[in-house]
Amino acid sequence: MNIHEYQAKELLEKFDVATPRGKVASTPEEVEQVARELGDVDLATGRVRPIGGLVVKAQIHAGGRGKGTFTNGFKGGVHVVKSVKEAGEVASKMLGQTLVTHQTGPGGRVVNKVLVVESAEIAREIYLAILLDRTTAAPLIVASTEGGVEIETVAAKSPDKIVRERIDPLAGLQPFQTRKLAKQLAFEQSQTKAAAKLFDGLYRTFIGCDCSMVEINPLVVTAKGEVLALDAKFNFDDNALYRHPEIAAMRDIAEEDPREVEASKHGLNYIGLDGNIACLVNGAGLAMATMDIIKFYGGSPANFLDVGGGATEEQVTEAFKILIADKNVKAILVNIFGGIMRCDVIAQGIINAAKTVKLSVPLVVRLEGTNVDAGKELITESGLAVIAADDLADAAQKVVKAADSKTQNPNPKQHSANPKIQNPTSKQYSK
Ligand code: GDP
Numbered sequence: 001m002n003i004h005e006y007q008a009k010e011l012l013e014k015f016d017v018a019t020p021r022g023k024v025a026s027t028p029e030e031v032e033q034v035a036r037e038l039g040d041v042d043l044a045t046g047r048v049r050p051i052g053g054l055v056v057k058a059q060i061h062a063g064g065r066g067k068g069t070f071t072n073g074f075k076g077g078v079h080v081v082k083s084v085k086e087a088g089e090v091a092s093k094m095l096g097q098t099l100v101t102h103q104t105g106p107g108g109r110v111v112n113k114v115l116v117v118e119s120a121e122i123a124r125e126i127y128l129a130i131l132l133d134r135t136t137a138a139p140l141i142v143a144s145t146e147g148g149v150e151i152e153t154v155a156a157k158s159p160d161k162i163v164r165e166r167i168d169p170l171a172g173l174q175p176f177q178t179r180k181l182a183k184q185l186a187f188e189q190s191q192t193k194a195a196a197k198l199f200d201g202l203y204r205t206f207i208g209c210d211c212s213m214v215e216i217n218p219l220v221v222t223a224k225g226e227v228l229a230l231d232a233k234f235n236f237d238d239n240a241l242y243r244h245p246e247i248a249a250m251r252d253i254a255e256e257d258p259r260e261v262e263a264s265k266h267g268l269n270y271i272g273l274d275g276n277i278a279c280l281v282n283g284a285g286l287a288m289a290t291m292d293i294i295k296f297y298g299g300s301p302a303n304f305l306d307v308g309g310g311a312t313e314e315q316v317t318e319a320f321k322i323l324i325a326d327k328n329v330k331a332i333l334v335n336i337f338g339g340i341m342r343c344d345v346i347a348q349g350i351i352n353a354a355k356t357v358k359l360s361v362p363l364v365v366r367l368e369g370t371n372v373d374a375g376k377e378l379i380t381e382s383g384l385a386v387i388a389a390d391d392l393a394d395a396a397q398k399v400v401k402a403a404d405s406k407t408q409n410p411n412p413k414q415h416s417a418n419p420k421i422q423n424p425t426s427k428q429y430s431k
């Protein structure tokens with residue numbers, strides 16, 4: 001799960017990590033109100049003094065906002081403003097608008113909130129992240145003096161500028177490590193205490209919130225020598241979310257893939273992907289193998305979907321509806337190895353779904369295992385146009401071929417249920 005920057009700021013504050021003063025707002029009026037509260041406003045001119053202005057920041061679940069562009073032509077999702085009025089004006093160009101950054105994809109994200117913060121007088125920008133490192137099975141701090149830019153760029157161009165510090169999960173982040181990091185990141189003697197406090201707070205946030213990643217980019221040193229987390233990105237371990245209802249409540253489904261939101265309502269293990277072959281499979285291992293073999297035969301999966309061992313007819317129906325409603329889908333592959341899951345339950349689910357939503361793409365089915373004959377019989381009796389497959393390889397080849405010959409969706413109107421998953425030719429782009 002992801003959260004917004006303003007929510008990340010709340011969590012960081014709980015763990016005593018220094019962030020700029022600020023508040024979130026949803027309307028230009030609210031923005032002006034917040035700007036008035038934050039800024040030491042000169043009533044005569046309406047200008048904010050003496051703090052060098054405020055920053056208005058678009059809140060979306062994606063980075064690169066500073067360099068992003070709104071589809072209305074307005075440049076930049078992060079703006080330094082000098083007056084209350086200007087804060088309101090900038091906000092009105094952001095709110096309700098779509099911001100496209102290199103992380104959002106061409107569809108962009110709608111900005112529903114902006115964060116207004118005191119502008120920091122930046123002397124230096126640092127990159128710092130804590131993540132789970134699989135090779136050492138421990139938290140790892142990744143940092144660089146080259147902050148404010150993409151860490152991927154730093155890694156590619158000057159890998160020597162990236163420092164890594166493994167943290168022993170039992171001992172936690174040790175003082176000698178924070179000192180070492182402060183030195184490697186070129187903090188001055190007078191700043192090491194503040195830096196160490198921030199590293200320590202970040203680590204406690206990471207552990208305390210069951211994060212899989214906390215990324216601060218940039219972490220800044222101000223002209224006065226303060227050390228602040230200016231931007232934050234969090235990823236949480238979804239399996240630990242039950243321990244943090246207050247974090248789970250921060251979920252913003254407007255930011256999520258609507259296919260995944262729908263799937264999660266029905267307890268399905270679904271992950272949306274960019275390809276055009278929808279997969280309905282039981283078991284995570286078989287689902288992975290199915291995606292692999294689709295790739296192997298030159299196709300591209302539209303999703304990962306594991307209906308699991310205990311799926312009900314209703315769950316299968318809902319799963320199938322999600323697959324049909326995805327307008328990128330050009331063919332569907334059902335690959336079931338019936339063990340605990342019964343083939344007839346899957347078959348009935350498919351038939352139910354096809355009754356409510358017209359099946360307009362080719363459907364390849366490979367059933368094997370428990371109640372396979374009953375399942376096949378149900379499908380035959382239903383009169384559904386099904387391409388039967390004998391084994392996994394056969395199924396994959398057939399579905400890749402079916403998706404290939406199906407370049408045009410015959411019934412596009414019916415598939416407009418997912419506004420966010422649109423192709424770049426949708427009306428948003430033909431100005
Ligand atoms: P991102 O583009 O989505 O990563 O958003 P950031 O919050 O990282 O902001 C992008 C850039 O805007 C930062 O790297 C800074 O250079 C600049 N910026 C952000 N906040 C401030 C601020 O308080 N003062 C100044 N002067 N620049 C800022």
Ligand code: MN
Nearest residue numbers: 063217218231
């Ligand atoms: Mn950033």
